[in-house]
Amino acid sequence: MRVAENINAALHTVLAGDERAYLIGEDLLDPYGGAFKVARGLSTRFPDRVLSTPISESAVTGIAAGLALAGDTAIVEYMFADFLALGFDPLVNFAAKSVTMYGERLPMRLIVRCPSGGGRGYGPTHSQSLTKHLIGVPSLAVFEMSPFRDAAEVFAEMLALAQPCVFVEDKILYTRRMHSVIDPFTVEVREGVAYVGTPEPPELILIAPGGMAERAMAALRMLLIEQEIAGLLVVPSRLYPVHLDLPPVAHVVVAEDGTAGGTWGAEVAHHVHARHFADLAAPVTLVHAADTVIPTAPHLERQVLVSAATIYDAMVRTVRG
Amino acid sequence: MPPAPADALDRLASADASDRLAADRATMLLIRHFETALLDLFARGELSGTTHTCLGQEYVPVAVSGLLQPDDHVLSNHRGHGHYLARFDDPEGLLAEIMGRAGAVCHGVGGSQHIHRRGYLSTGVQGESLPIAAGLALHLRRHQPGALACAYIGDGTWGEGAVYEALNIAALWRLPLLVVVEHNGIAQSTPTERAMAGTIAGRAAAFGLAHTLIEATDPAGIRAKLAPLVARVRDGAPLIAEFRTPRLGPHSKGDDTRPADHVAALADWYPAVAAAAPDLDRAQRERVARVVAELSARPPAEWADR
Numbered sequence: 001m002r003v004a005e006n007i008n009a010a011l012h013t014v015l016a017g018d019e020r021a022y023l024i025g026e027d028l029l030d031p032y033g034g035a036f037k038v039a040r041g042l043s044t045r046f047p048d049r050v051l052s053t054p055i056s057e058s059a060v061t062g063i064a065a066g067l068a069l070a071g072d073t074a075i076v077e078y079m080f081a082d083f084l085a086l087g088f089d090p091l092v093n094f095a096a097k098s099v100t101m102y103g104e105r106l107p108m109r110l111i112v113r114c115p116s117g118g119g120r121g122y123g124p125t126h127s128q129s130l131t132k133h134l135i136g137v138p139s140l141a142v143f144e145m146s147p148f149r150d151a152a153e154v155f156a157e158m159l160a161l162a163q164p165c166v167f168v169e170d171k172i173l174y175t176r177r178m179h180s181v182i183d184p185f186t187v188e189v190r191e192g193v194a195y196v197g198t199p200e201p202p203e204l205i206l207i208a209p210g211g212m213a214e215r216a217m218a219a220l221r222m223l224l225i226e227q228e229i230a231g232l233l234v235v236p237s238r239l240y241p242v243h244l245d246l247p248p249v250a251h252v253v254v255a256e257d258g259t260a261g262g263t264w265g266a267e268v269a270h271h272v273h274a275r276h277f278a279d280l281a282a283p284v285t286l287v288h289a290a291d292t293v294i295p296t297a298p299h300l301e302r303q304v305l306v307s308a309a310t311i312y313d314a315m316v317r318t319v320r321g
Numbered sequence: 322m323p324p325a326p327a328d329a330l331d332r333l334a335s336a337d338a339s340d341r342l343a344a345d346r347a348t349m350l351l352i353r354h355f356e357t358a359l360l361d362l363f364a365r366g367e368l369s370g371t372t373h374t375c376l377g378q379e380y381v382p383v384a385v386s387g388l389l390q391p392d393d394h395v396l397s398n399h400r401g402h403g404h405y406l407a408r409f410d411d412p413e414g415l416l417a418e419i420m421g422r423a424g425a426v427c428h429g430v431g432g433s434q435h436i437h438r439r440g441y442l443s444t445g446v447q448g449e450s451l452p453i454a455a456g457l458a459l460h461l462r463r464h465q466p467g468a469l470a471c472a473y474i475g476d477g478t479w480g481e482g483a484v485y486e487a488l489n490i491a492a493l494w495r496l497p498l499l500v501v502v503e504h505n506g507i508a509q510s511t512p513t514e515r516a517m518a519g520t521i522a523g524r525a526a527a528f529g530l531a532h533t534l535i536e537a538t539d540p541a542g543i544r545a546k547l548a549p550l551v552a553r554v555r556d557g558a559p560l561i562a563e564f565r566t567p568r569l570g571p572h573s574k575g576d577d578t579r580p581a582d583h584v585a586a587l588a589d590w591y592p593a594v595a596a597a598a599p600d601l602d603r604a605q606r607e608r609v610a611r612v613v614a615e616l617s618a619r620p621p622a623e624w625a626d627r
Contacts, residue, residue, distance in 0.1 A: 053490065063453070063487075066455060070394075070457055070460035074456075103427030103429065103431060104427070
């Protein structure tokens with residue numbers, strides 16, 4: 001099963017299991033089924049609860065917050081994560097604050113899904129990761145789709161929190177197979193975190209969100225083959241708030257899709273430094289996209305985005321100095 | 322403006338109408354004395370932060386609330402004390418909220434402009450409430466057919482893009498949404514003519530939305546005009562009810578940049594009502610004074626459920 005189909009199945013599960021659940025966003029109706037076809041079949045099966053909207057991210061997010069306020073379950077599909085900037089007020093100033101600003105905890109079952117990241121040649125306004133802008137907002141959790149975890153499980157986790165959650169979906173991931181691990185690695189999932197590695201104790205831990213999984217695994221394999229260094233890839237589904245339980249390890253690298261500065265990776269590094277300082281041989285290394293926009297032409301885009309080679313180089317530098 | 326003679330006769334003919342008149346006046350006077358007391362508390366340094374009083378506009382929510390049902394949902398804004406008091410006879414809970422004292426509606430977390438109670442919510446960002454109202458209207462249409470979402474906004478709110486996104490969707494989806502515009506001619510310090518090209522009526526027409534202009538100040542007369550239109554809202558025809566109303570006080574506290582003679586020349590319903598019902602006026606003034614005294618003696622609010 002491909003990742004897009006897995007998310008689609010998860011949406012079917014949520015809407016089938018909860019009479020009060022809505023999916024709301026642009027161009028959702030069949031046969032189109034959303035720009036990335038993740039909403040396929042839903043409007044046919046749940047015509048009253050799949051709402052295709054005008055191009056109005058701010059109102060759509062506000063309407064979803066209104067539904068959540070009334071006790072409904074609202075899932076918003078953004079066409080591109082970049083457009084979250086248009087819905088920032090209803091998400092941050094209203095939905096997230098509403099959980100606590102009225103003096104008693106108010107359940108808000110709201111998920112904002114956003115196709116994120118580059119690699120498809122969509123250019124500067126349709127390719128970026130907005131994750132860093134969502135870190136540290138009280139009562140706003142950030143999750144990311146991982147090929148190692150069934151989206152239905154992750155949706156259930158987010159809804160159980162009863163607070164607004166952003167669900168980042170890497171666009172490259174949509175066409176990839178679920179649970180696919182390259183040789184010689186195996187994957188194990190514990191408490192919402194996927195661990196990809198080999199049986200031997202790792203010299204290095206690489207922490208990355210789900211969208212990075214393929215590049216991260218390729219980089220780890222190069223590290224093993226070229227440098228004979230065993231690494232463990234750690235992929236949490238919940239990016240924020242950060243909570244990671246790592247085995248003792250000397251080196252930690254965090255790879256993320258966005259540009260440097262006030263990032264999720266920096267938050268992870270702080271978390272690791274605070275909990276594992278005594279085990280570390282060196283500070284946590286962060287890997288980011290280049291500090292610029294994401295260009296459209298494929299050869300230029302490759303110069304900017306994080307690749308397996310970028311991650312590999314950073315890991316070698318971290319271990320070898 | 323005094324009520325039309327025909328309306329006055331109708332009222333005399335019915336004990337209900339007479340009770341209603343007394344109840345309307347009681348609420349208008351309660352709000353007036355509440356707002357006046359707030360400014361007084363600020364002047365004495367007994368309140369922190371900010372507040373926005375609705376002096377002059379009290380009759381608007383009093384008129385509108387008389388058309389609302391228990392299942393309806395009210396969305397209020399920064400200038401919302403009147404909206405709250407017209408919906409709930411609870412000056413104690415509201416003043417406790419504003420003063421941060423025990424018994425506060427939202428435990429002192431929300432304050433003057435962030436209040437939530439079943440069927441009522443206010444928030445302090447301009448334009449933010451209309452999409453939320455649309456979401457609530459969508460919910461009500463499915464789960465409580467016939468109920469509506471009523472959002473109070475100002476003339477200044479029309480500068481926000483979220484307003485237009487929400488109105489477009491409300492019209493397309495035929496949502497039971499009543500938008501009450503308190504058009505008081507000024508947004509903080511900016512006169513409407515420097516902030517709004519065209520008119521509210523013109524903007525409503527652009528979306529094919531019903532619009533009505535209300536210049537009266539007597540709640541019964543206003544309700545008589547609005548009732549059939551609000552009934553259509555319940556059937557899925559959104560309405561923009563634009564009240565031309567005076568803002569007699571400052572935007573918040575002591576920040577009125579209008580010339581004093583301009584403010585003094587604004588129409589005020591209060592002298593006529595106070596003259597017509599002096600006992601009621603005194604009773605409400607004293608009630609508010611008692612609430613202020615009682616609340617001032619209460620311990621601070623506690624925020625436990627965070």
